[in-house]
Structure formats: C-alpha cells, structure tokens
Amino acid sequence: MRNDPFAPVERNATSAVAAPASGWTAVAPVPENAAPPPVRHSRLGTPSQRWCYRNASGKLLFIACRFDTDEGKQFLPLSYGRDEQTGANAWRWKGLPEPRPLYRLDGLEAEPKAAVIVTEGEKAADAAAAMLPGFVVTTSPNGSKSARKADWSPLSGRRVIIWPDADEPGAAYAEAVMQCLAQAGAASVSVMRLPEGLPAGFDAADAFAEGWMDAQLQALIQASDEAGVSVSASGADDGEAEGAAEPKKQRTKKPSAFDFLPDETEFWHDPDRESHVTYPTGDHFEHWPVRHRFFKSYVAGIYYEKTGEALGSSALDDTIRIMEAKAQSGACYPTFRRVGAHDGDYFLDLCDQDWRAVRVTKGRWTVGQFPHVKFLRSASARALPEPQRGAGYRDLKPFINVGSEQDLMLVTAWLVAALRPEGPYPLLCVSGEQGSGKSSVTDLLANLIDAEIGKKRTVSKDERDLVIAAKNGHVLAFDNMSSVANWFSDSLCRLSTGGGFATRALHTDNEQIVLEAQRPVILNGIPDLTGRADLSDRAIAIHLPRIPEEERQTERHLKEELERMRPYLLGALLDAVSEGLSRRASVKLANPPRMADFAEWIEACSPAFGWEPGQFLEAYRLSRTDAAKVALENDPFGSELIRIIKRHRATGFSGTATHLLEVLNEHAAPAIKNMRVWPSTAATLGTLVRRAAPLLRSEGYAVTDSRTAEGRMIIIRPLSSAHPNEETGV
Incomplete structure (x- = not known):
C-alpha cells in the first residue's frame, strides 16, 4: 500500500482507490x-x-x-x-500539491498569541483541543510519515509543544516536526514528556477517552518546558548550544478561563444528566445550563477582565465542553422552574436581578436568597413583585369577570394549587362570548404567579412545541382556542396528572427532549373546552359573562390598578400556601373526588380565605358536574352507552367487549350507529369505554375490568353496589 495517499498517482497505477487522468x-x-x-x-x-x-x-x-x-x-x-x-x-480522491496546509488554520489565525499543540493526526488534534482550551491545536496531513510535506510557516514566531504518540513512529514524527519548526522560525519548540507505562500508540484521543483534565496536561507541558527540550533555528537542542550567554527564559503558560472562576463556582448535573453551573456574581449566586448564552458571556467577560484579551470562539467552545464534563462528575441536584421545594418547604422564584425567592414554611413566608434551591430561568421570564401582606382573595374580583362567588373560589383554588411544586394540577378552562374578558383573565392569572413575556400561546403545532414550553416554564396558557384536538387533550391530561413526554430534539437524529412533569395549564375560548371526558375529569370550568358597556374600564386604568395590587394579591396566595403547609398532614377527606391531592391541598389552605370546611369541596363538585354534562353532550357514543345501560342494564353489565358490543348494537339508535364514532370492533369499543368512564361515573356507574379464563371482562355497575369513589380500571 502506498505510504502517502496524498501523493500524485503514477500514470500506470491500477489501484481502484485513485487513478485519475493526467492534467x-x-x-x-x-x-x-x-x-x-x-x-x-x-x-x-x-x-x-x-x-x-x-x-x-x-x-x-x-x-x-x-x-x-x-x-x-x-x-x-x-x-x-x-x-x-x-x-x-x-x-x-486525491490530495493537494506540496507543501500541504496544516489542520485548523482558522484557529491559529483567531488566536495569534496562543501557544500551539501539535499532535499526530486529526482525531488526536480534536481531542487535545477539547482538553486544552487555552491552546490552539494543529497537525499535518497524513500523520507520521508526511510531516516534511506540510507548510509549517504559520507557526513562525509561535511557542509550540509537540504531543507525540507513545511509540517509535510517534517519536520519529516529533523529531521531524521539530526540524520543520526550526526551519519555519518557531519561537520555541518542546516535546511533551508523557508518563511512563502508557500503552503503545497512546495518543491525545486516548487521553481524552480516559478523562485527562486540563490541570494534569498543564503539568506535563510545564515539565517539558523546564526540561529544556526545545530547538533553535539550527536544529540543535537549546540546552546544547555552544556559547549560550544565558539560559532560556521560561515562558508562562497562557491562562485558562478556569483560572479566573470564583472558588465558589460549582459544576453539577440534574437527574436527566444535563450539565449546569452555579457561580457567584455581585452579591448573589446564579444557576444556568453550562451551554446557556448567559454563562458563556460571563466566562468570556471574566477572561477579558483578567487578561485584557478576548477569548476566541474556538477556545470558548473547548472550555465549555470541559465544563460540561466536570458537571457530569459533580453533584446531582433537582432543578425547578418558578416553584420549588426543599426539606418540606416551598419556594417561589421572584426572578429578579438579585435572584431572590420566597420561602414558604408552616405558618409564615419570607423573602431572601436561597442558592441551595436550583432554580433555572428562561430568557422570557420576568420578575414578580415582592409580596406584601394585607389583602384577601376577594381583592382579585375587580380584575376578573367571574359570574359568581363559586367561580371566584375555584379560580383562587387553581392559583393556590399552581404555587405547589408538585401536582396534580387541575386544568383551568375559561369560556365566554366575545367581550367577556377571557384573554385578560388568562393573562392576569398566569402572570400573577409566573410572569413571562408572551405568556399566552396559540395551540402548539405538535407535541414537541408543548414539551419545550413545559420544560422551560411553569404555567402554560393557551389563548383563543376554538376546539381541543384529541392529541392535545391527551397531552394536557398528562401535564395535569403526570406522565412522560419524549420527542426528538431539533437538528439531531437520536437525541431526545425528555420531560416527566406536571404543569398548571389555563386555556380559554368561546366554546366550552371540556368536551372530552378525560379532560373534563381533570378540569375546572369557568364561564365568563359579557361585560356590560357601562362597566368597562380602560386597559391603562386596569393595568395601573393591577400593578398596585399585585404584591398584595401574591401575598394573600402565599398566606394560603403557608396555612396549607401547616394543616395538610391533618386534613383527610372522607370521600375524596378525582384529583384528590388537589382537593385535599385546597381544603388545607381554606381557612386562610375564611372558607368553611367543605365549602370548596361543594363548589368543586358542582363544577365537575357541569363539566361532565358538557362532556356528555359532546360524546355521542358515551351518551348512547349511558342511555342503554340505564334502560336495559340498570343493574349493570359484566362480560367481554364482544358481548358488550352486541348489546349496544341491539339497542342503539340507528342514527347513532351510523356515525363514524360508533365502534365497529371489540378493540375499538374498549378504547371508547375507557374514555367514557368519567361520564359513566358522573351518572352513577363505575367501570372496572378483570381477566378471566374467558378473556378480559368489562364490568359496569352502579356505584351504590361498589365503593362510592371506585375509579375505572379499564
């Protein structure tokens, strides 16, 4: 095989690898x-x-x-x-004529004062660049036997350290490069003294794979400089030059950005193995993903402040890669968006410039800095006002056009639930005709506890957009919806009560964005949005009346008054959260509804608002009943299933899906059976029964399943003969 594949191929060569015509x-x-x-x-x-x-x-x-x-x-x-x-x-498939260019010449140009590392081969060069962000790394084409065929003039006047492979060809390559650099006029050249006992052929790529770090390599480079292994333009060792007037001055290594980071800086990762950093700046600590532009700007700024030089983009990228590696070997902490928890206390990130948060404990809340709680922020997040005491939940009424005390109570309950760092969270569905203030109410409620630019969104195009929004914020708000698509309803249900999401990251083939979380969601539209039974089962539905013309206020006046009241409204909600933390261990509901954790939490918080025991639960029960009626009206199959069960199987049904389909086909109205939603197979029927289970429950029937020798059995029976709160097992 030819030693130099970059060399021109002879006219009579017969290799299929390269036989181009002359000229x-x-x-x-x-x-x-x-x-x-x-x-x-x-x-x-x-x-x-x-x-x-x-x-x-x-x-x-x-x-x-x-x-x-x-x-x-x-x-x-x-x-x-x-x-x-x-x-x-x-x-x-052939090379350039001699002399051939060095690798990463653009990096050499971008960092004219940086010391240069020369490796044998491009793979080793890339690895060395990742490990030594304060240096520029290069190599010559085709490795060990072609050093003299490269153009080394770009290294004239530069300090160069050769990192040889740990074998005889590596030593020969280092010797050849030393001679080439002497002729090119390099300021100094030294050869890295590698540790003894390395495997034959060990190179920079192997060092990177084994996790060698910047400090370890800097020590090897310094030892090589101190050993005096360098050459002059004549090619002789500097240490052997005759008549040398004085020993060569030691050069100081170029500082790394790591050298200037404060001692309190901590690199860490979250449970999803994403790399983060906590660092002090001013009088507070900040937490950011290592690759976030804010942290990159901080690193570049502190480097310039200390050296007076700009940190090149290549060096910055290399530095960030090393920081990510350090984070992976650091501590693991949970991360939070806007609300968090630590040792039983709740925290609300104010997102102000001082990185303050509200700590809520049993019976009290305080404002301060709590860097041990790892809050992350999106670029669109905005500050909340410092909360103040002195308001009640009814002070919210002038800003939201609710039609009853019951609706005001339910809206307040949704806000208090959204201040918890864990769900489940009910979906707040706001409906009303034009002019009822739906968008204003949505904007006010969402931004009262999770202020953000562009808080209200249109419906996501696909699940990827929804996952990204949920990953970067706490409260999700969707504006002016005309309907709720099936996929979107399923996704909202998972955000409400918990479920995992996974979607492919943009511009990648195999990386995923993974989210397993619960989020408070508010959505509004002219029609009722609780048409799907599974969504209505998790929803609080509020209908806003039209605002009479004589009661309308200017937007400017409303915003001014709201800004004045926001600190007090937030304080009132935090008073309730503090009350809930004090009482939650002692509150037990005799007959908990769906979303039992939410209901129990609000019942624990109720005394802060002056609500009597059970008052909220009754309002919540009535809301769920109304939502179930809307869902029933929007589900032809569910409505017909309930009609048939009540009329023909009042005592219940127990049998296979095939048997149930026969019963339904026997008694269903022809107009319903001809609709596309009517099941044609037993498998389809099973899915529809699962979706209709909340409707059946609202009408007094429990749905379960069991497996017998005959197969999977669907059981529909009156709640009076089952546990009063039996949930579907279908």
Missing part, C-alpha cells in the same frame, strides 16, 4: 458554488470520519477521510479541482 489541477479554497463532495467512495464505502482542512479565513481547502475496512483503517484525501482537458470542475 487535473486542484482548486483551493473550494468555491462556494462548488457541488457537494461525494458521501462515499466507490470501493471503500462511506468514510467513518471526515476532517475539513480550512485556510486562515475558514474557507474549505480539502477533506481528509478515514475508512475502516476489514483490512484495517485507510486514509484518503478528497479535494476539488479542474480537468485541464475538459475544463470541468469536480471532486477527486
């Missing part, structure tokens, strides 16, 4: 309008790795490709050029 001239850099390079080689297949060689301006010169075959690894260059006979331009 071909390389064109570099590659024109911007050039055709894309081929993705595979005719014999070797698709490259396992590609490395783009670019000039100092970042323009592509050629591509080095690695192929992993049954015979071992093989490298081929891929360059762009012109056929002098035909004048046609094309990509060819």
Whole structure:
C-alpha cells in the first residue's frame, strides 16, 4: 500500500482507490458554488470520519477521510479541482500539491498569541483541543510519515509543544516536526514528556477517552518546558548550544478561563444528566445550563477582565465542553422552574436581578436568597413583585369577570394549587362570548404567579412545541382556542396528572427532549373546552359573562390598578400556601373526588380565605358536574352507552367487549350507529369505554375490568353496589 495517499498517482497505477487522468489541477479554497463532495467512495464505502482542512479565513481547502475496512483503517484525501482537458470542475480522491496546509488554520489565525499543540493526526488534534482550551491545536496531513510535506510557516514566531504518540513512529514524527519548526522560525519548540507505562500508540484521543483534565496536561507541558527540550533555528537542542550567554527564559503558560472562576463556582448535573453551573456574581449566586448564552458571556467577560484579551470562539467552545464534563462528575441536584421545594418547604422564584425567592414554611413566608434551591430561568421570564401582606382573595374580583362567588373560589383554588411544586394540577378552562374578558383573565392569572413575556400561546403545532414550553416554564396558557384536538387533550391530561413526554430534539437524529412533569395549564375560548371526558375529569370550568358597556374600564386604568395590587394579591396566595403547609398532614377527606391531592391541598389552605370546611369541596363538585354534562353532550357514543345501560342494564353489565358490543348494537339508535364514532370492533369499543368512564361515573356507574379464563371482562355497575369513589380500571 502506498505510504502517502496524498501523493500524485503514477500514470500506470491500477489501484481502484485513485487513478485519475493526467492534467487535473486542484482548486483551493473550494468555491462556494462548488457541488457537494461525494458521501462515499466507490470501493471503500462511506468514510467513518471526515476532517475539513480550512485556510486562515475558514474557507474549505480539502477533506481528509478515514475508512475502516476489514483490512484495517485507510486514509484518503478528497479535494476539488479542474480537468485541464475538459475544463470541468469536480471532486477527486486525491490530495493537494506540496507543501500541504496544516489542520485548523482558522484557529491559529483567531488566536495569534496562543501557544500551539501539535499532535499526530486529526482525531488526536480534536481531542487535545477539547482538553486544552487555552491552546490552539494543529497537525499535518497524513500523520507520521508526511510531516516534511506540510507548510509549517504559520507557526513562525509561535511557542509550540509537540504531543507525540507513545511509540517509535510517534517519536520519529516529533523529531521531524521539530526540524520543520526550526526551519519555519518557531519561537520555541518542546516535546511533551508523557508518563511512563502508557500503552503503545497512546495518543491525545486516548487521553481524552480516559478523562485527562486540563490541570494534569498543564503539568506535563510545564515539565517539558523546564526540561529544556526545545530547538533553535539550527536544529540543535537549546540546552546544547555552544556559547549560550544565558539560559532560556521560561515562558508562562497562557491562562485558562478556569483560572479566573470564583472558588465558589460549582459544576453539577440534574437527574436527566444535563450539565449546569452555579457561580457567584455581585452579591448573589446564579444557576444556568453550562451551554446557556448567559454563562458563556460571563466566562468570556471574566477572561477579558483578567487578561485584557478576548477569548476566541474556538477556545470558548473547548472550555465549555470541559465544563460540561466536570458537571457530569459533580453533584446531582433537582432543578425547578418558578416553584420549588426543599426539606418540606416551598419556594417561589421572584426572578429578579438579585435572584431572590420566597420561602414558604408552616405558618409564615419570607423573602431572601436561597442558592441551595436550583432554580433555572428562561430568557422570557420576568420578575414578580415582592409580596406584601394585607389583602384577601376577594381583592382579585375587580380584575376578573367571574359570574359568581363559586367561580371566584375555584379560580383562587387553581392559583393556590399552581404555587405547589408538585401536582396534580387541575386544568383551568375559561369560556365566554366575545367581550367577556377571557384573554385578560388568562393573562392576569398566569402572570400573577409566573410572569413571562408572551405568556399566552396559540395551540402548539405538535407535541414537541408543548414539551419545550413545559420544560422551560411553569404555567402554560393557551389563548383563543376554538376546539381541543384529541392529541392535545391527551397531552394536557398528562401535564395535569403526570406522565412522560419524549420527542426528538431539533437538528439531531437520536437525541431526545425528555420531560416527566406536571404543569398548571389555563386555556380559554368561546366554546366550552371540556368536551372530552378525560379532560373534563381533570378540569375546572369557568364561564365568563359579557361585560356590560357601562362597566368597562380602560386597559391603562386596569393595568395601573393591577400593578398596585399585585404584591398584595401574591401575598394573600402565599398566606394560603403557608396555612396549607401547616394543616395538610391533618386534613383527610372522607370521600375524596378525582384529583384528590388537589382537593385535599385546597381544603388545607381554606381557612386562610375564611372558607368553611367543605365549602370548596361543594363548589368543586358542582363544577365537575357541569363539566361532565358538557362532556356528555359532546360524546355521542358515551351518551348512547349511558342511555342503554340505564334502560336495559340498570343493574349493570359484566362480560367481554364482544358481548358488550352486541348489546349496544341491539339497542342503539340507528342514527347513532351510523356515525363514524360508533365502534365497529371489540378493540375499538374498549378504547371508547375507557374514555367514557368519567361520564359513566358522573351518572352513577363505575367501570372496572378483570381477566378471566374467558378473556378480559368489562364490568359496569352502579356505584351504590361498589365503593362510592371506585375509579375505572379499564
């Protein structure tokens, strides 16, 4: 096999790897309008790795490709050029003429004062760059035997450290590079002294895989400098130069951004293995994902403040990668958005510039800084006012157009529930005709506890948008909905009572955005939005009356008054949360409804609002009954199922899905059976019965299932003959 695949191929060569006709001239850099390079080689297949060689301006010169075959690894260059006979331009599997460019020339140009690391091979160069963010890393094309065929002049006047592979070819490559650099006029050249006992061929890529860190490598580099392994332009060791007037001055290593981070900086990860950092700035601590632009700006700023130099984009990216690695070996903490918990206390992030939060304990709440609670913020999050005491829940009434005391109580309950860091959370469904203030109410309620720019959203296009919104905020608000699609209803139910989401991250093939959480949700529209039985079972439905013309206020006046009252309204809600923490252990509901945790929590908070025991539960029961009626009216199958059970199977039904379908087909009205929603198979029927279970329960029937020798049995029976609160098991 040819030692240098970059060399021109002889005219009589018969290798299928490269046999271009004569008269071909390389064109570099590659024109911007050039055709894309081929993705595979005719014999070797698709490259396992590609490395783009670019000039100092970042323009592509050629591509080095690695192929992993049954015979071992093989490298081929891929360059762009012109056929002098035909004048046609094309990509060819051959290299540029000598002297060939070094790897990562754009990085050398971007960091003119940085010391340079030279490795053997592009893979090792990329690994060294990730481990040594304060250096620029390069190599020559085609590894150990082609060092003298490269153009080393870009390293003139630079301090260079050679990182050789741990074998004889590596030592020979280092020697050849030293001589080339001496001729190129490098300011100094040293060879890294590697630890003894390394496996043969051990290189920078192996060091990266084993987790070598910046500090360990800096020590090896410093030891190499102190050992005096460097060359002058003559090629002789500096330590052996005759008549040297004085020993060579030691050069100070270029500082890393790590050197300037405060001692209190902590790199950590969350349960999803995402990397984060906590660092002090001003008089407070902040928490950010390591890759967040705010933290990147902080790192670049502190580096400039300490050195007077800009941290190049390549060095910054390398630094961030190392920080992410450190975070993965750090502590694991849960993260929170707007509301959090720690040791039984609740916390509300005010999202102000001082990173203050409200700590709510049994019987009291206080405002302060609590850096041990890892709050994350989105760029759109806005500050809440510092809460004040002195208001009650009825002070909310002038700002929301609810039609009754019951609706005001339910809205207040939804707000208090949303201040808990864990669900379940009821879905607040607000309906009303035009001019009833639906959008204003939605905006006020959502921003009262989770202020954010553009809080109200239109319906998500798909589940990915919903997952991203839920991952980056606490309260989700959807405005002006005309209907609730089936997929969206299912997703809202999972956000309400808990469930996992997973969707592919944008611009990736295998990375996922994963979310397993519960979120408070508010949605509004002209029609009733609780048409699906499973959604109505988790909803608080509020209908707003139209605002009479004589009672309308200007938006400016309403906003001014709301801004004045926001601290007091928030304080009233926090008083209730504090009361709930004091009483929740002693509150036990005799007949808990669906969303029992929510109902029990609000009952514990009720004394803070002056509500009598059971007063909220009755309002909640009436709301659920109304929502169930709306769902029943919107579900032709569920309505017909209930009619048939009541009329023909009043004592209940027990049998297979096939048997139940026969019963329904026998008694169903022809107009209903001809509708598309009517089941045609037993499998479809099982799904529809599961969805109709909340409707049956609202009409006094429990739905369960069991498995017998005959198969899966569906059981529908009156609640009077079952547990009063038996939930569906279908």
